[in-house]
Every structure is written in structure tokens, then in C-alpha cells.
Amino acid sequence: MTSAYEAARARRSLSKVTDAAPSHDELVRLVGAAGRVADHSALAPWRLIELRGHDRDRLGRAIHKAEGKKGASSKPQRAPLLIAVVASHRKSKVPHWEQESVASGVAHMLSLLLDEAGWGVFWRTGEYTRAKAVAKAHGLKKNEELLGWLYVGGKPTRGRPTRIKTIDATRHLSAMPR
Template identity: 65%
Template sequence: MSTPTSGSALESVRARRSWSKVTDDAPTREELLPLIAAASRVADHANLTPWRLIELRGDDRLRLGRAIGEATGDGPSMKPLRAPLLIAIVSSPQPSDKVEEWEQEAVASGVAHMLSLLLDEAGWGVMWRTGGFVRAAAVAKAHGLTRREKLLGWLYVGGRPPREREAFRAAVDPDRVLGRMPGGDAR
């Protein structure tokens, strides 16, 4: 087995971080398309593509803020204005006798995470945001979701500020989270 080299997936994953504050720069649609194509390579049992993405820019973010305000009972939320680009992650389950809905939702989550890694590697600040209002009817309606679809949150995307110094989260201790099946040999 070889050691990961410069530019490896392992190196990119280790360098990944969430950017809670971003600048007004954002990737163009044309810059997004190849990243989305690459993220679509996530494991997808039966190739169902049980997900879709919604690009929110400009006034779309204001409409989302109004929907969040309706869902929470507060005034319009300014949270969607924290980044120039939001990418809504939608679990869009497909009819299947062999792939259950939970597995299809996991695929959509995988696409979201893969896309966040690719955006990070491309030099963009990214944070996956959720909240109690993610599954609210007003928010689903604003996104044009069908009855079967579920919103999983948004990737907030923008330029990286020059001096942001957020704490870097250390990796978990792998020995703590990697166990053995009960009753197996103790190698």
C-alpha cells in the first residue's frame, strides 16, 4: 500500500474546515458544474441519483429568509445573506424495490459532503448549515419540493476572508470510534 501524496484525497480531507464567515465572492455556475459532476461519483446503489441541488443567489436568499421567518414565527431571517451562494441539498428518493429511502437520503448527504470538500479544495469557504426550520412546510414550499423530498440543509459558499482564524477542529481518536463486531476474534 502506498502513502498518500501531495494533492491526495486524504490530504484534502485533513485540511477541510468549515468557514462560518465568507466574502461576497462566489463560484460561478460554470465553475460549479464540474464540481457537481465529480460529487455525483459518490456511492449510489442502483444509480438512482436520489438527490438534487438548488442554487440560491441574490433575491433567492431573501425569499428563503422570508420562508424561514414564516416557519419560525419571527420576522424574515437574515441568515441566508451570510453567503453569496447557497446550495440547497435535497433528498429526492426514487421508486426502488431494493434501495430503501434511508439509503437514498444517505446518498444525498454524501453528495453534499463530497461537494463541500471539492469546493474547499477549490479555495472557497464552505459551511453546511441546517436548523430546526429545514423541514418546515414554508421552507419546503419556497424550494419547490415535492411531498417525498426532504431538504437536508444548505452549503453556504463564498470567498475565504484573508484573516479568519477560527479554531481548527482536531480529528477524533480513531481507536475510540473503530471497534469490532461482538463475538469476533480479538486480533
């Protein structure tokens, strides 16, 4: 069993994935674990939308519509499974930015869990995440914002070897100023 530390250190975004994808049941299991992130007042201000097959075509058309183009963008075809990450803001004393942070935390935790389970993952965003056509395609409500998509597929067996990117933590960690 891999430790959380090892899983976090080994994680990397894979912009090219194969056509394999986790099943719905496997995804449900992983989402159940990812939803355990810190959540002030236990609001669960997030939801995920699973896009496979023709759903990706519909998203491609919505993206092109948002960009003022005809046809469909090929971007959603870059992975067999896309998981839309949605912040679902709740009426609460908890500010929207904090609720959005919870949704982002769930997405990041899910990306770690998917990576550890052997799947390739990358998080895609873009200006069209705020476009009306894209929001409509996802059935977003007035209290919701699309934060992007996790693109999920099989990890390629060929290519460059995975190297662990080192982070100079001393550049990002400091004491409280006096």
C-alpha cells in the same frame, strides 16, 4: 495536486465567508464530480438548488414565516451562495434512509471539492428544513426532503490560522464483537 486524504484532513467549516463565490460553471463542474458517490441501484436520489442574490431574500422570508415571524431572516445572507441539498426519494427496493445517505454523501463530497478549490463552506440545518413554507420556496415535491444548505463564499484572508483538528480514530473504530 492535493490527495483525497490531504483534502479530507484539511477540511473545516468556515462560518464566516467573504462575498466572493464560485461561478455557476465552476459549480456545475464540481457537482459533476460530487455526484460520483456510492449510489445503490444508481438512483441518483438527490438534487441541488443554487440560491444567489434575491433567492436568499425569498428563503429568509420563508424561514421567518416558518418561525411565525414577519419579515426576513438574515441567516441566508451569511454567504453569497447557498446550495440547498435535497433528497429526492425514488420508488425502489432501496430504503429511504439509504437514498438520503446518498444525498448527504453528495453534499459532503461537494463541500470537500469546494474547500479544495479554495472556497469557504459550511453546512447549515435547522428545524425549518422540514417547514412547509421553506419546502414551498424551494419547489419541493412530495417525494423530497430538504437536508439543509451548503453556505459557500470566499475564504477570509485574515483571522486565526487554520489548524487541523485531529480525530482519535481509535475511539470510533473497533473490531466486530465476538
